[in-house]
Amino acid sequence: MMKDMASSDLEDLCFHINAKISNIKKFLLLRDIGEDQCRKSIFQKIGNEVIIVHELLNKMETEIKEQEKLKNLLKEMQKAAERDQNEAQHLLEHIPPYLPKPTQNCIAVPTVKHEEQKKVVKNEHVKKPAKETKLIKEVALITTEEFESVPTYMKGRLTYDQINAVVQEINKAVVGKYKIMYQPLKSMSVPARNLYHRFTEEENKDTKGMFFIVEADIKEFTQLKLDKRFHSILNILRHCQRLREVRSSKLIRYVIC
Template sequence: MVKDMASSSLEDLCLHINMKISNIKMLIVLRDIGEDDSRKTVLTKMQNEVILIHDLLMKMESQVKQQEKLKYSLKEMQKVAERDEKEAQHLLGQIPCYLPEPPKSCNMVPTVKHKGQTKAVETICKKKPAKEIKNIKEAALITTEEFQSVPVYMKGRITHDQINAFVQEINKAVVGKYKILYQPLKSMSAPDKNLYHRFIEEETKDTKGEFFIVEDDIKQFTRLKLDKRFHMILCILRHCHRVREIRCSGLTRYVIC
């Protein structure tokens, strides 16, 4: 068995030496061909073609590298797009249900048939006579970021939705009060006139130009209970700069910020 291994190694060595001799002979032949004047033109053309092929290979390598960079950039963009999509889906799912719907300013008139002919449906926008419109200031809803910034001891077990539901009730009281204040006295009912005179009596020099309500307004226009929870949420709204208090003559006025 040792003899067989030695024989195999010797054959491999001989084969390797023979290949080297063959390569040397090929190089000698090629050298002799290169010295042949009749074949120099062909060799020169071959050399030029090899140079061109080399240049093309270099350009291809450069293009491949650029494509790899582009591929990497696209992958990064895809990751960013996927992350933005997830964030958008999350935000879409967090839209509060209490946001007001956009106002509808146009009515659709149905198709009208006249003498066998059908008129096209037309969109007629409501046109109201020009008059002075007095805006009523309302408190903005509390954002998620603002809610998270409220100290824990101040929030207790009160949730974000409960606070914004409270804000909406406060706004009902503000709107209810100032709608009466903005009405002409002649068009008011007797109960509204009594409320109107109370509203006027509650105003002071500090409330001039401000929108405010008092506890009687909250009782009048909302179903809120003036309990401990009521004052806790008011404290949160003061912290978030939605309302501020003006105390005068034993009456607390809640001013909309």
């Protein structure tokens, strides 16, 4: 076995040496041909072509490198697009139940315009009262960016959804109050008329032309508990400039910003 391996190595060595000798012979032959005056012009042309080919190879190498850079850039863009797609899909599958209203935070309430009703003599037909629309300003829901900007000590364990849930309940109280305020007195029930008188008594010069509620309105129109958690949320809404307080005569008015 050892003799076979030695024989194989010797054959490989002989083949390598013979190949080198053959190359040397070719080089010597080409050198002799190159000294021939008749072939010098041909060799010069070949040399020029070799230079051109070399330049083309350099350009190709540069272009290949640029294409590799472009390929790597496209791969990064593809990865970024895939990440964005995954994030968008995640957001689509986890849309929060409470989102801020895009443009306005008012609702329209039709009200009856007080004017004398004209009678037609022949048919004794009563003209229908003209209607006008009044707006009720609501508290805009907070955005996720605003929620993130609220200091940690102020948020505590409160979540984004919990805060906006309270906002919606506050808006119920605002709408409930001002629907009564916009009704004609003659059409009101006794309880509604009592509420109307309370609403007007709670107004003062600092709330003129503004929409506001008090804690009694929250108790009247919602099921919210006016506990420590509720007042913590009010602090956050003041921080986010959704509400402001007007105090007088031992009454706190929460004005809609």
